[in-house]
Amino acid sequence: MTKIYDKVALIGLGLIASSMFWAMKRGGLAGTVSGYARSQETRDTARKIGLCDHVCDSAIEAVKDADLVVLCVPVGAMEAVAQDISAHLKPGATISDVGSVKRSVIDTVGPFVPQGVHFIPAHPLAGTEHSGPEAGFASLFDNRWSLLVPVEGTEPQALAKLRAFWEGMGANVDEMDADHHDLVLAVTSHAPHLIAYTMVGVADDLRRVTDSEVIKYSAAGFRDFTRIAASDPTMWRDVFLTNKDATLEILGRFTEELFDLQRAIRTGDGDKLHAYFTRTRAIRRGIIQAGQDTDAPDFGRTKVSRE
Amino acid sequence: MTKIYDKVALIGLGLIASSMFWAMKRGGLAGTVSGYARSQETRDTARKIGLCDHVCDSAIEAVKDADLVVLCVPVGAMEAVAQDISAHLKPGATISDVGSVKRSVIDTVGPFVPQGVHFIPAHPLAGTEHSGPEAGFASLFDNRWSLLVPVEGTEPQALAKLRAFWEGMGANVDEMDADHHDLVLAVTSHAPHLIAYTMVGVADDLRRVTDSEVIKYSAAGFRDFTRIAASDPTMWRDVFLTNKDATLEILGRFTEELFDLQRAIRTGDGDKLHAYFTRTRAIRRGIIQAGQDTDAPDFGRTKVSRE
Numbered sequence: 001m002t003k004i005y006d007k008v009a010l011i012g013l014g015l016i017a018s019s020m021f022w023a024m025k026r027g028g029l030a031g032t033v034s035g036y037a038r039s040q041e042t043r044d045t046a047r048k049i050g051l052c053d054h055v056c057d058s059a060i061e062a063v064k065d066a067d068l069v070v071l072c073v074p075v076g077a078m079e080a081v082a083q084d085i086s087a088h089l090k091p092g093a094t095i096s097d098v099g100s101v102k103r104s105v106i107d108t109v110g111p112f113v114p115q116g117v118h119f120i121p122a123h124p125l126a127g128t129e130h131s132g133p134e135a136g137f138a139s140l141f142d143n144r145w146s147l148l149v150p151v152e153g154t155e156p157q158a159l160a161k162l163r164a165f166w167e168g169m170g171a172n173v174d175e176m177d178a179d180h181h182d183l184v185l186a187v188t189s190h191a192p193h194l195i196a197y198t199m200v201g202v203a204d205d206l207r208r209v210t211d212s213e214v215i216k217y218s219a220a221g222f223r224d225f226t227r228i229a230a231s232d233p234t235m236w237r238d239v240f241l242t243n244k245d246a247t248l249e250i251l252g253r254f255t256e257e258l259f260d261l262q263r264a265i266r267t268g269d270g271d272k273l274h275a276y277f278t279r280t281r282a283i284r285r286g287i288i289q290a291g292q293d294t295d296a297p298d299f300g301r302t303k304v305s306r307e
Numbered sequence: 308m309t310k311i312y313d314k315v316a317l318i319g320l321g322l323i324a325s326s327m328f329w330a331m332k333r334g335g336l337a338g339t340v341s342g343y344a345r346s347q348e349t350r351d352t353a354r355k356i357g358l359c360d361h362v363c364d365s366a367i368e369a370v371k372d373a374d375l376v377v378l379c380v381p382v383g384a385m386e387a388v389a390q391d392i393s394a395h396l397k398p399g400a401t402i403s404d405v406g407s408v409k410r411s412v413i414d415t416v417g418p419f420v421p422q423g424v425h426f427i428p429a430h431p432l433a434g435t436e437h438s439g440p441e442a443g444f445a446s447l448f449d450n451r452w453s454l455l456v457p458v459e460g461t462e463p464q465a466l467a468k469l470r471a472f473w474e475g476m477g478a479n480v481d482e483m484d485a486d487h488h489d490l491v492l493a494v495t496s497h498a499p500h501l502i503a504y505t506m507v508g509v510a511d512d513l514r515r516v517t518d519s520e521v522i523k524y525s526a527a528g529f530r531d532f533t534r535i536a537a538s539d540p541t542m543w544r545d546v547f548l549t550n551k552d553a554t555l556e557i558l559g560r561f562t563e564e565l566f567d568l569q570r571a572i573r574t575g576d577g578d579k580l581h582a583y584f585t586r587t588r589a590i591r592r593g594i595i596q597a598g599q600d601t602d603a604p605d606f607g608r609t610k611v612s613r614e
Binding site: 076100125126127128129130135137144145147174183184185187188189190191192193194195196197198199200201202203204205206208209211213214215216217218219220221222223224225226227228229230231233234236237238240241244247248250251253254255257258259261262265266268270273274276277278279280281282283284285286287290292293294297298299300301 | 383407432433434435436437442444451452454481490491492494495496497498499500501502503504505506507508509510511512513515516518520521522523524525526527528529530531532533534535536537538540541543544545547548551554555557558560561562564565566568569572573575577580581583584585586587588589590591592593594597599600601604605606607608
């Protein structure tokens, strides 16, 4: 139990913020935690389940005296929040965020960070398909990566403190520059989400195969796509609008490759397909060895026993 | 415990055949089960782990006196096996299979089914990303669907027996005609697999993002694709080569839709993206309500507790 910040303020109380609260509590990382959410309903839920020591009725009240302020709202909503709280940040405080895109956050939030306040964008690579204040849990960040994206001139001590904070919540921490972050995430997250959304949309839209057939027979592979295609629509709309270039670049590469494999199917080039499918197995092995996924069949959904 | 067939022969001893053996044993569905696999190594493994009552050194020996013969080899290998065993099938026996494509199996195996033998193609929609004789387990088919694709003139009694057999292994059973089966599976299985293989291949092939980054940061969504992209390469090569038309049709629809969403990203049409992402959530809910997937966050990979 090592306290790192006296007071932490969470702006936005969805899956990530609520998981941060429970993880901070588990690790004893903060003296007190205040929270704010725009919707009255979310604030009521937070109060009911004991999420945050103080749930405030304005962002300005929540950030008062806070040593760390974390913006946990969709990327498209960050600029307005930053503008709102800017004049109320404590000198010496750190302002950070958990947005999935970093260049856009730097460009839109950065201008509102006053002199004497540290600005260190961050992105925990963790989440589930569930959203809202009740979806959070303390172990969400355990053994997941949190990427810190310090801007030029970041003070090393403030950076070290934020790193210790994320490590205290169970995460591994890497530093990365904003543009590389946005490209890496386009590959490991943004393009896969758009592809999953598309495949689910196509299945939903076919006349010749009914929705009920798609649902009944989904265990043949399709259902794996539906999990990430059930993620929060507002968050993901903002991700694609703010990481446009990198996402479109990766989708372009994806389409090129898909066309190549479609041609192999059309021409009956079995050797090419077999070689391709063999190569992709290695990446899965790497992910399991790195502790980033389970080796249990079917993600462990199925209880496995011979008898 | 209801015995349905006196003797069952499994040709091919991979994930599906081995799961069938353990499920038959669990349900007491067969008097004896013989098995054959082309590779000596697989036969040795089967003997070591007690898979099948008799592991035979030829398919001809395995099917001798069998009341039910199930072809559990990749779709592309079925014709040769059928030719091989054709003259050795017992009059009145049923020959079936577990292939993922049905029109092709009917066209290639059908001609080798002698008069007096029932031919009832089948397809259990179950599997994991693991393969081989040691990957099987008794509960693989529990609450999954198995599709029977009877050809014209199938005797009702033989069909009812095969239905009872699959139900005895835990499956729900539907009947479907071959062409509709191949289209439904193109949507729920074949196109999703090709898309997953492609996305994993793209990620593996980028110069500007290293494999090690892809692996470390895969929990942001990408890893969900890697499970099905780790499936057996031979089986999947054969699926695409034998269900070419339906797969290419669905991939065509997918690409059309993907381009439409890419254009929405490029033009900044947030409303369109939001509406699309909201719609796809409903399919996920349907799948969970139908008992075809878990509602636990992250497929239940993560242990969830607030403290």
